[in-house]
Amino acid sequence: MRLPATVRQSGTAVGSISRSMWSKELERHWCTPMVSAQLLRPFQRRLLAWYRANQRRLPWRKTRDPYRILVSEIMLQQTQVDRVVPKYREFLQRYPTLETLARARTAELRRIWYPLGYNVRPLRLRRIAQRALRDYGGRVPDSYDGLLAMDGIGRYTAGAVLSFAFKQDAPIVDTNVARLLSRYFGLKGQPKKGPIKRRLWELAEAVIPTGRGHLINQAMMDFGALVCTARAPRCPTCTLRRTCRSFPVFTSGVSQGLDPSTRTTACGRGLAPRPASDAVRGGQDSAPRAHKEVPRAPRPDPCGGRGRLPVGLHGKTTNTPHPGRHRAH
Numbered sequence: 032m033r034l035p036a037t038v039r040q041s042g043t044a045v046g047s048i049s050r051s052m053w054s055k056e057l058e059r060h061w062c063t064p065m066v067s068a069q070l071l072r073p074f075q076r077r078l079l080a081w082y083r084a085n086q087r088r089l090p091w092r093k094t095r096d097p098y099r100i101l102v103s104e105i106m107l108q109q110t111q112v113d114r115v116v117p118k119y120r121e122f123l124q125r126y127p128t129l130e131t132l133a134r135a136r137t138a139e140l141r142r143i144w145y146p147l148g149y150n151v152r153p154l155r156l157r158r159i160a161q162r163a164l165r166d167y168g169g170r171v172p173d174s175y176d177g178l179l180a181m182d183g184i185g186r187y188t189a190g191a192v193l194s195f196a197f198k199q200d201a202p203i204v205d206t207n208v209a210r211l212l213s214r215y216f217g218l219k220g221q222p223k224k225g226p227i228k229r230r231l232w233e234l235a236e237a238v239i240p241t242g243r244g245h246l247i248n249q250a251m252m253d254f255g256a257l258v259c260t261a262r263a264p265r266c267p268t269c270t271l272r273r274t275c276r277s278f279p280v281f282t283s284g285v286s287q288g289l290d291p292s293t294r295t296t297a298c299g300r301g302l303a304p305r306p307a308s309d310a311v312r313g314g315q316d317s318a319p320r321a322h323k324e325v326p327r328a329p330r331p332d333p334c335g336g337r338g339r340l341p342v343g344l345h346g347k348t349t350n351t352p353h354p355g356r357h358r359a360h
Contacts, residue, residue: 077270082250097171097196133160155183200244202235207255217276
């Protein structure tokens with residue numbers, strides 16, 4: 032774990048810092064102490080058990096082909112899963128390889144992409160294909176540096192490709208993952224702000240069991256999409272409720288059968304009754320705002336997560352361009 036700036040600058044060795052001092056530094060910088068085994072182990076064990084029984088069956092989870100996974104990740108940026116599935120199949124039928132995509136004509140690309148929106152995305156995919164052929168021997172890079180050098184790929188998308196295609200223990204933080212981690216570990220604050228954003232990425236890395244990054248990442252995305260949802264989380268039956276620091280998220284309102292306008296959260300803040308879908312995967316690599324076609328701006332989750340993160344965890348940042356947007360393989 033990276034030291035807070037004040038500790039690094041002091042030049043004090045970690046071993047010479049008392050546990051109380053270290054915890055206070057973390058509390059002050061990241062709003063939560065170090066991850067304890069009492070929180071971490073139940074999270075991993077119960078979440079993976081839930082995922083084995085409840086994982087979503089999505090076509091991009093049936094492959095380890097880096098190109099196909101990259102296509103799915105770009106398509107899922109700020110787009111609902113049920114809209115992506117048919118277009119994913121159509122796109123790969125027409126452009127089954129990097130070579131065919133690199134030669135694609137702009138008009139045809141846009142026609143096949145329609146009506147997913149963010150029409151800069153297929154053009155970015157084509158540029159990625161062209162660069163992969165030119166600089167990487169016709170292969171999608173298998174390193175952070177190589178992926179981040181590609182047009183339109185940020186930290187989230189790079190982590191998703193490394194995790195789902197190459198089975199590397201790479202962390203990912205999309206809307207659903209950010210909401211789940213924020214609630215479970217009791218983070219307070221906005222997930223896009225520096226300290227909280229940094230802490231979320233640290234937690235996303237800390238919860239990965241060695242060699243099982245692709246599974247835990249998919250599990251977090253599905254759990255955030257199906258159980259730990261933005262506006263109607265299933266707290267009473269949640270498999271993580273015994274150790275969740277925000278349980279119950281809803282203390283009154285819909286979860287108690289009351290009028291939606293009276294809903295409140297564990298944070299003590301009111302929640303407006305507007306319905307919303309968790310089927311959009313807004314990772315930190317989302318599409319640029321200039322191309323955004325969503326009519327309403329994303330609303331912050333009052334417990335520290337967000338219903339949507341407009342910028343670029345597959346199932347799921349920027350790569351700005353995740354039921355939640357995807358992702359699992």
